[in-house]
Structure formats: structure tokens, C-alpha cells
Amino acid sequence: MAYENILPHVSRPSRYLGGEVGSIIKNPEQVELSIALAFPDVYEVGMSHLGYAILYHILNQHSWLAAERVYAPWPDMEEQLRQAGEPLRSLETERPLSRFDIIGFTLQYELSYTNLVTMLDLASVPRRRDQRSADHPLIVVGGPCAFNPEPLADFFDCAVIGDGEEALPELCRAVRASKEAGEDRARLLQRLARIEGVYVPSLYTVSYRKDGCVASIIASPGTPERVRRRFLADLNASSFPVRPVVPTMNTVHDRVAVEIARGCTRGCRFCQAGYIYRPVRERDPARIVEIIEKSLAFAGQEEVSLLSLSSGDYGCIEPLLKNLMTRFADSQVAVSLPSLRVGSLTPELMEEIRRVRKTGFTLAPEAGSERLRQVINKGIDAEDLVEATATAFSLGWRLVKLYFMLGLPTETDEDLEQIIDLAVRVKRSGRGSQGGADVNVSVSTFVPKPHTPFQWEAQIGLAETRRRQNLLRDKLRAKKLRMKWHTAEMSFLEGVFARGDRRLGAVIARAVDLGCRFDGWDDQFDFARWQQAFADCGIEPAWYLRERTEDEVLPWDHIDCGVSRSFFLQERRRALGLETTPDCRGGVCTACGVCDFQQVYPRLHDAAALEEGSAGATAPTAPAGEENRCKLRLRVAKTGKGRFVGHLEFMGLFNRAVRRAGLPVRYSQGFHPHPRISYSEALPHGMESEAEIIDLDLGRPVAAREAAAGINARLPAGFQVHEAALLDWRNPSPSASIDCTVYRLECASSDDGQLSERISSFLTADTVPATRMKKGRAVEVDLRPGVRSVRLEAGTLYLEMTHGSPLPVAAHLLECDEDRIRGLVPRKIGVVLKGTGDDI
Known part of the structure; x- marks a missing residue:
């Protein structure tokens, strides 16, 4: 196992394990091309990104191509890799990244750029494209930030602009053909530049004026002057994963996610996604239901998320939601709509959402005043917002989250x-509702993004951002309302890199050298290092936040998102004139330039009837009565890679396996029903076990052996049910049933005589004081309580304990630290039940 000696020393080691249910492993010797899909953030963030999962599925459909995954290592893991001289490896086959043909980075957020460069360093791949040869992987980027990739132009070989479902496989075929032809890197890049939607920065020369602005962007002969975005014409015809990778650890969004539509026609003038993903393409509702049924049966999650830029605008949203609730309510599956507009909310829609459990209720007015909402073309009314939140509170929601921006043009x-x-009115709308009503206000700083009508506007600076944040925070606090806000310095950097040019590459490289990592994380962000990087490179960052003139050459002008420059200029002027631009979904074309009305055009689905269907196949809720109620007790092993999975993560993956096995587990009552599954106490980090005791509260008896086999078929490597037995449901929980636990530790290298003396001294002592580190603090503890017996047999240490961790006891006896004990792979080998003395 790669990293085996490193993992005991890092936080959240399950980030680096792989082997998940649904992951696809191909023999590298049996494929012609390999691509590492690299996400420049941690595993739990990257695994929650749907586009990444779609590309993984589509690429692996080709027998000649292997797509594997890699995520940015957390700083503690990076430090361990550097100390051990270990390269960054993929999850599937644990291959070093430098041995892949392609490394493809998804660029979702400007503050992940330093992670991209760090991952190249850890892969031993030269940072700069002009330092790489044909022997190095081709570095490809994509995602929303690729619509202005210029700050990273020194580091990548080519970018996929737009939808990747067809473009990325075409790029891979071109790389395969280039390999077969024996072409050098220059010829390969020329080949790739001929693919629609592929941008090769080395084929474009950028010059600058004396005032620092871009003077020109000149394409090499035979290269298109502008790279037009790649369009997936028909979303419904595109393949979608129904056997998703089921994460071993708990992720940011632990749910089945289905893209029901791509694109938005509302025309919010600040929203880059609303322009770069046009036109709207909806997936057929029957196909959506099919995807969800298969995905839930495979993955075992308890929530489905219907994703789009504005899920409530989906043409069949109410019949679709009603159908899904009918199918899955008995299985305790919740459905969430994360992107809802006030105008698309109806009481009927909200009533459907609340049938299983009330998922989050979040609305985005964006601006507080009607005037400013006209400027941004938001198109919502304050009265409608208050009415919608009043309905939510009356239906049982206790918390409403409101999102706003500050620093919008003319604010x-x-x-x-x-x-x-407005926030106060929303809170008052919940007066008299059962359980109370609360409102959280979240405020971000407006960043004028490329390819929007506001791309020419100025972004407010640091001092003004802080002033406006303080104004809002103090006055909201006076109204007993909570406010969350984005760090001013982070928004400042986001604006610089969102609107930056190639000269910023030197700053990114310098920031990496100074230690900048995970700049979108509050606990990792260090603005002082960035200030030093800008100073060392002689660049004034605030210059990039200035207002741009309409005749200025913008750094991204050679990237064609499909919407015309003239339309953006027209929208900018309409914004200043408080003019509304209608949604073209109603049939009035706004002439933005995206559609050719032959291949590329809105593909919508009007309200349609769906077959009602029966309850879903995933873990039906057990009967409420107690006449058939029983308990299934399992003995589960947690070995190999499984020992690096934390207790909460273990609970999550086991719960999902039980759901997928279709066992009739009972659920708790109340606001958020949970499966009645009881676990024994948490194992120490890095320990193996042969005797994890888990009880399932069932509504009816099942065949124990068949139930164990069903769960085993759905568990990842490192976990296995060894025994199963039916018990009376009134039996005490695992933690209450266990009298003592037996642990084993191989320590043959120790001096048995001296160790035997220490064991004897330990057992005869009344107290054994020791110092342990907890959350970075030294804590004095007594090791003697909880230890029933210790014995040494042929170089193997056995401990019997009624409570507490065996690690500090073993460390004391072997005169070493706990990390050393973890490296010896201690194992829990059994438990003794109370009142019976039986070993399990």
C-alpha cells in the first residue's frame, strides 16, 4: 500500500486511500493512454464536484483509456511526502503522476491556483510548460476559471474551454494519435489547437502597452484568433454515471447529485455561470428518475440533489419532485433543490420538499434594494421573498439563509x-411559527468576472470592503441577526486572478515558494505571503481591480464564450439605466449570440406527467410496530486500508452499505430521521480490528447469514462482516454490552525480560502517571484505570481493557511514543460480553 508508513502521521488519512466502491481500476499495461484527473483541493471537496465525476465516468467508458483521480494533499501530507521523497500518486493504481500521459486539472476557483502548482511540484513535473518535453505529461486545464486562464498560462499546455463531455475524449484521441505518430510536443500542441474548444497558450503572443494594459493578443499562423467555447448540444443524450464512486470518508456533499439542467437564461448581470453555460439544456424527467433510482440503489445515500443553476426553473420541476417523493419517501430519501429562485418557489413545491426531511432553505436576493436588483437584473420582488419565507416557516423550517453581495456597481x-x-422582514415573517424562526445572512464581495456585462467594472478595495462589512455586521447584530462574510483579502485576490493576465504567473510561483497553499481556506490563508510575492515580482495587485475602458483589450478577449461583446456592452448600459432584460425562456430571444438554432439552442421540457412508480429499492423503512422488531448483531473486521478510516467515516460508509443491502432498518422520529444503527466505541486512529460490534435495529427478522453476505458485497476493501446473529431488540447496545476489550501488539524486537518487568510493575502499581498530547496540549493522565490485564507471549503483547485507549499504555510499556505504536499495527482481536464471559 502506497504511503503506508506516512498515513499514521497525517490528519484524515482516508483522503489518500482509494479503493472506494464504484472506483474503476484498469491495468496500466492494457491501456493505450492514461489521464490523471486532478482536483486542486482536498478529497472531500473534489468528490463533491459533479463535473469531475461525469468526466471520470465518460473517459473510463473507453477501453483504451484509463482515467484515475488525484486530489491536493493537505499541508501535513505534503510535508510527509517531501520528507519521505515520495511522489504524489493516483488513488486507483497508486502510480506517480509523472507516469501519466495527461494530467487534467479542473479550475473551479481562483484561490486554488497555488495548489495546482504544488501538485506539479510533488509530481516532479516541471512547473513551466516551456521546461517540459514529450517525456512529461501533457498538462490540461478546464472548468469555469479556464474562461480566463491567463494567470496560469505559464503552467499548462492547453485548456478545454466549455463543456468537456465530448471535447476531452476528443483531446485524448488526438494525444493517442500523436503518440502513435511519434510527434514531439510542438507538433502535438499544433494538433490539439485544431480541436474546437481547445486553447494552446504557447500559440498566442501577448504584448503590453506602456501603461500596463494588454496591447494585443496575436495568434500564430493557422491558429484561430479566438477559441470558441465547446458546446454539448443535447444534455439528455450525454452519458451520466449511475454507478458513482461512493466516498470512503464523509464529503462536503454526501448525496446523489443529478444535473437536471445546464445553463440559465435569467440574465443576472453579475453571474459568470449564467453566461458561460448558455443555452439552457434540460434533461428528460423520465431519464432523471431512472438515473436517481439506479444511483441510489448503487450508492446508498440518503439524499438526492437536483442540480442546475436554477433548479426551480426546470420545466417539469413540480411533477418531477412529486414523483421522486412518492418513490422514495418510504426509504427516507430526502430531495434537495440547492439553487432556488424566489420566483420559482410555490407552496406546493415546498410541501413536497418537506415530506421526508427539511433540507436546507436558502435564498439569494443578492441585493437589498429594488433599485440595485434592477441594476443586476435579478428580477425578484421583496414581497415575494417575504411571502416565500413565511410559507417556509409555517411548514416547519426553523432557519432561512439569505445570500447577498456587497460592492455591486452603483451600490x-x-x-x-x-x-x-429585508433580513428583519424575513425574520418577522416567521413569528408565531412552531419551533421559532431564525435567519442567517451571508455576504460576499462582488467580483467583476470575465464574460459578464460587469467585466469592465471596478472592484472595491480592501478598506472599503471592510467598511461595508462592518456596517452590515454591526447593524445586523443590533437586530439579533447573524452574519457570515468572505474574508476581504480573499475576495481581493479572487478579483486579481479572475481579471488577471500572464504576468501574474510569476506571482503564483513565488507565492508557492513562500508557502501559500489552500488559499480558499481561512485557517491556511496568509495574505502577508501574497503581499510579499507581489512585491518580489514588482506587481501592484490593486491595479487589476480598476475599471476597464470599453475599448481596452481584455486579457481574455481571445476566449469566445459564445455571448457577443456587443451584447455584454448593451447589458452594461441597460444596467446603468435600470432596464430589465427578459428571460428568453418565455420565447423572446435577447440576441446574446449563443444559439445557432440548428445544433445549439434551448432544449426545454414542459410540465409532463410521470409514472407514479413504487417506493424505491433502497432500504425501505421498517414497519412501525414492535411485534416483529429484532436486533441484528454483527462482528465486523476493519483491517488493511480500513484501519486509516476514522470512526465517523466508518459509520457513514457502513450505513450506506446497509441501505444498499436493502435491510429493513428502523429509523428515528423527528426533524431528521436517522437509521437505528449502534456502534461500539471508536477505535484509536490507525488500529486494526477483528471485533467491531454493530447492532441494527430491524423492523422484521432477516436471515443473518444472507444479511451479512449482502453487506459484505457492498463494503469497500478493508471491511468485512465475519459473524451475524439475531437478538431480542431489547438487548443493550454494543457499548453497554461489552465488559472488556482485548488488544494485540507484535513487539518482537523488544527485550522480553525488561518488558516483562515493566508489565509487572505496571500491574502492581496503584497509579501510572503519564503525559499525553490532546489537541496540541500536554495533559496529565493516569494509565492504570481501565487496564484489567497485560501479558507477553512470544514477543506479542496482549492487553485486556475495560475502557480507554491501549495506545498510551503500550507506548508506556515499550518506552516509545504513540506514533511508533501505530506503526506496529496494533489490533483489537476480541471483546468479552457482560454477564456471559463469552468472547467475540
Whole structure:
């Protein structure tokens, strides 16, 4: 196992294990091309990204191509890799990244750029594209940030602009053909530049004026002047994963996610996604239901998320939601709509959402005043917002989250005051509702993104951002409302790199050298290092936040998102004139330039009837009565890679396996029903076990052996049910049933005589004081309580304990630290049950 000696020394080692249910492993010797899909953030963030999962599935459908995954290592893992001289490896086959033909990075957020460069360093791949040869992997980027990839232009070989489902396989075929032809890197890049939607920065020359602005962007002969975005014409015809990779650890979004539509026609003038993903393409509702049924049966999650930029605008949303609730309510599957507009909410829609459990209720007015909402073309009314939240509170929601932006074009303090007024009105709308009503206000700083009508606008600076944040925070606090806000310095950097040019590459490289990593994480962000990087490179970052003139050459002008420059300029002027641009979904074309009305055009689904269907196949809820109620007790082994999976993560993956096995587990009552599954106490980090005791509260008896086999078929490597037995449901829980636990530790290298003396001294002592580190602090503890017996047999240490961790006891006896004990792979080998003395 790769990293085996490293994993005991890092936090969240399950990030680096792989081997998940649904992962695809191909023999590297039996494929012609390999691509590492690299996500420049941690596993739990990257595994929650749907586009990444779609590409993994589509690429692996080709027998000649292997797609594997890799995520950015957390700083403690990076440090361990560097100390051990270990390269960054993929999850599937544990191959070093440098041995892949292609490394493809998804760029979701500007503050992940330093992670991309760090991952190249850890892979021993030269940072700069001009330092790489044909022997090095081709570095490809994609995602929303690829619509202005210029700050990273020094580091990648080519970018896929737009939808990747067809473009990325075409790029892989071109790389395979180039390999077969024996072409050098220059010829390969020329070949790739001929693919629609592929941008090769080395084939474009950028020059600058004396004032620092871009003077020109000149394409090499035979290269298109502008790289037009790649379009997936028909979302419904595109393949979608129904056997998703089921994460071993708990991720940011632990749910089955289905993209029901791509694109948005609302025309919010600040929203880059609303322009770069046009036109709207909806997936057929029957196909959505099919995808969800198969995905739930395979993955075992308890929530389905219907994803799009505005899920409530989906043409069949109400019949689709009603159908899903009918199918899955008995299985305790919740359905969430994470992107809802006030205008698309109806009481009927909200009533359907609450049938199983109330998932989050979040609305985004964006601006507090009607005037400013006209500027941004938001198109919602404050009265509709208050009415919608009043309905939510009356239906049982206790918390509503409101998202706003500050720093929007033409914003004044009066507009900010109206954010406070609107939040107060929303809270008052919940008066008298059962359980109370609360409102959280979240505020981000507006960043004028490329390919929007506001791409020419200025972004407010640090001092003004802090002033407006303080104004809002103090006045909301006075109204007993909570506010969350984005760090001003982070938004500042986001604006710099969102609108930056190639000269910023030197700053990124310098920031990496200074230690910048995970800049989107509050606990890792260090603005002082960035200030030093800018100073060392002689660049004034605030210059990039200035207002741009309409005749200026923008750094991203050679990237064609499909929407015309003239349309963006027209929208900018309409914004300043408080003019509304209608949604073209209603049939009035706004002439934005995206559609050719032959291949590329809106593909919509009007409200349609769906077959009602029966309850879903995933873990039906057990009967409420107790006449058939029983308990299934399992003895589960947690070995190999499984020992690095934390207790909460273990509970999550086991719960999903039980659901997938279709066992009739009972659920708790209340706001968020949970399966009645009881676990024994948590294992120490890095320990193996042959005797994890788990009880399932069942509504009816099952065949124990068949139930164990069903669960085993759905567990990842490192976990296995060894025994199963039916018990009376009134039996005490695992933790209450266990009298003592037996642990084993191989320590043959120790001096048995001296160790025997230490064991004897330990057992005869009344107290054994020791110092342990807990959360970075030294804590004095007594090791003697909880230890029933210790014996040494042929170089193997056995401990019997009623409570507590065996690690500090073993460390004391062997005169070493706990990390050393973890390296010896201690194992829990059995438990003794109370009142019976029986070993399990």
C-alpha cells in the first residue's frame, strides 16, 4: 500500500486511500493512454464536484483509456511526502503522476491556483510548460476559471474551454494519435489547437502597452484568433454515471447529485455561470428518475440533489419532485433543490420538499434594494421573498439563509441598509411559527468576472470592503441577526486572478515558494505571503481591480464564450439605466449570440406527467410496530486500508452499505430521521480490528447469514462482516454490552525480560502517571484505570481493557511514543460480553 508508513502521521488519512466502491481500476499495461484527473483541493471537496465525476465516468467508458483521480494533499501530507521523497500518486493504481500521459486539472476557483502548482511540484513535473518535453505529461486545464486562464498560462499546455463531455475524449484521441505518430510536443500542441474548444497558450503572443494594459493578443499562423467555447448540444443524450464512486470518508456533499439542467437564461448581470453555460439544456424527467433510482440503489445515500443553476426553473420541476417523493419517501430519501429562485418557489413545491426531511432553505436576493436588483437584473420582488419565507416557516423550517453581495456597481450605503431591513422582514415573517424562526445572512464581495456585462467594472478595495462589512455586521447584530462574510483579502485576490493576465504567473510561483497553499481556506490563508510575492515580482495587485475602458483589450478577449461583446456592452448600459432584460425562456430571444438554432439552442421540457412508480429499492423503512422488531448483531473486521478510516467515516460508509443491502432498518422520529444503527466505541486512529460490534435495529427478522453476505458485497476493501446473529431488540447496545476489550501488539524486537518487568510493575502499581498530547496540549493522565490485564507471549503483547485507549499504555510499556505504536499495527482481536464471559 502506497504511503503506508506516512498515513499514521497525517490528519484524515482516508483522503489518500482509494479503493472506494464504484472506483474503476484498469491495468496500466492494457491501456493505450492514461489521464490523471486532478482536483486542486482536498478529497472531500473534489468528490463533491459533479463535473469531475461525469468526466471520470465518460473517459473510463473507453477501453483504451484509463482515467484515475488525484486530489491536493493537505499541508501535513505534503510535508510527509517531501520528507519521505515520495511522489504524489493516483488513488486507483497508486502510480506517480509523472507516469501519466495527461494530467487534467479542473479550475473551479481562483484561490486554488497555488495548489495546482504544488501538485506539479510533488509530481516532479516541471512547473513551466516551456521546461517540459514529450517525456512529461501533457498538462490540461478546464472548468469555469479556464474562461480566463491567463494567470496560469505559464503552467499548462492547453485548456478545454466549455463543456468537456465530448471535447476531452476528443483531446485524448488526438494525444493517442500523436503518440502513435511519434510527434514531439510542438507538433502535438499544433494538433490539439485544431480541436474546437481547445486553447494552446504557447500559440498566442501577448504584448503590453506602456501603461500596463494588454496591447494585443496575436495568434500564430493557422491558429484561430479566438477559441470558441465547446458546446454539448443535447444534455439528455450525454452519458451520466449511475454507478458513482461512493466516498470512503464523509464529503462536503454526501448525496446523489443529478444535473437536471445546464445553463440559465435569467440574465443576472453579475453571474459568470449564467453566461458561460448558455443555452439552457434540460434533461428528460423520465431519464432523471431512472438515473436517481439506479444511483441510489448503487450508492446508498440518503439524499438526492437536483442540480442546475436554477433548479426551480426546470420545466417539469413540480411533477418531477412529486414523483421522486412518492418513490422514495418510504426509504427516507430526502430531495434537495440547492439553487432556488424566489420566483420559482410555490407552496406546493415546498410541501413536497418537506415530506421526508427539511433540507436546507436558502435564498439569494443578492441585493437589498429594488433599485440595485434592477441594476443586476435579478428580477425578484421583496414581497415575494417575504411571502416565500413565511410559507417556509409555517411548514416547519426553523432557519432561512439569505445570500447577498456587497460592492455591486452603483451600490450605496442606503442599499446596504436595505439588506438589513429585508433580513428583519424575513425574520418577522416567521413569528408565531412552531419551533421559532431564525435567519442567517451571508455576504460576499462582488467580483467583476470575465464574460459578464460587469467585466469592465471596478472592484472595491480592501478598506472599503471592510467598511461595508462592518456596517452590515454591526447593524445586523443590533437586530439579533447573524452574519457570515468572505474574508476581504480573499475576495481581493479572487478579483486579481479572475481579471488577471500572464504576468501574474510569476506571482503564483513565488507565492508557492513562500508557502501559500489552500488559499480558499481561512485557517491556511496568509495574505502577508501574497503581499510579499507581489512585491518580489514588482506587481501592484490593486491595479487589476480598476475599471476597464470599453475599448481596452481584455486579457481574455481571445476566449469566445459564445455571448457577443456587443451584447455584454448593451447589458452594461441597460444596467446603468435600470432596464430589465427578459428571460428568453418565455420565447423572446435577447440576441446574446449563443444559439445557432440548428445544433445549439434551448432544449426545454414542459410540465409532463410521470409514472407514479413504487417506493424505491433502497432500504425501505421498517414497519412501525414492535411485534416483529429484532436486533441484528454483527462482528465486523476493519483491517488493511480500513484501519486509516476514522470512526465517523466508518459509520457513514457502513450505513450506506446497509441501505444498499436493502435491510429493513428502523429509523428515528423527528426533524431528521436517522437509521437505528449502534456502534461500539471508536477505535484509536490507525488500529486494526477483528471485533467491531454493530447492532441494527430491524423492523422484521432477516436471515443473518444472507444479511451479512449482502453487506459484505457492498463494503469497500478493508471491511468485512465475519459473524451475524439475531437478538431480542431489547438487548443493550454494543457499548453497554461489552465488559472488556482485548488488544494485540507484535513487539518482537523488544527485550522480553525488561518488558516483562515493566508489565509487572505496571500491574502492581496503584497509579501510572503519564503525559499525553490532546489537541496540541500536554495533559496529565493516569494509565492504570481501565487496564484489567497485560501479558507477553512470544514477543506479542496482549492487553485486556475495560475502557480507554491501549495506545498510551503500550507506548508506556515499550518506552516509545504513540506514533511508533501505530506503526506496529496494533489490533483489537476480541471483546468479552457482560454477564456471559463469552468472547467475540
